[in-house]
Amino acid sequence: MKRDKGGYVLSGKALETLSNHELEKQKHRDNPATAKVGNNLTWAIVIVGIVGVLAQVIMWWFDNGAQ
Numbered sequence: 001m002k003r004d005k006g007g008y009v010l011s012g013k014a015l016e017t018l019s020n021h022e023l024e025k026q027k028h029r030d031n032p033a034t035a036k037v038g039n040n041l042t043w044a045i046v047i048v049g050i051v052g053v054l055a056q057v058i059m060w061w062f063d064n065g066a067q
Helices: 014-066
Strands: 002-004 007-009
Touching: none
Parallel strands: none
Antiparallel strands: 002 007
16 A cells, blocks of 8 residues: 555555455355365265165175075
C-alpha cells in the first residue's frame, strides 16, 4: 500500500498477495471435502468388489457344491 493524497492506494503486489492468500484459504477449506469424496469412492469400490466376489462364490456353489 502506498500513501497518496491523504489516502492509501493498493499496489499491484499487494493485490497479488491478497489474491494468493484468499486462494490458499479456499484450498484449505476444500481439502476436507475432497478427502471425503475420495474416501466415499474408495468404500464404494470396496463394496462393489466384495459383492462381485460373493456373486462368484454363490455361482460356484450352485454349480459345484449344491448337488
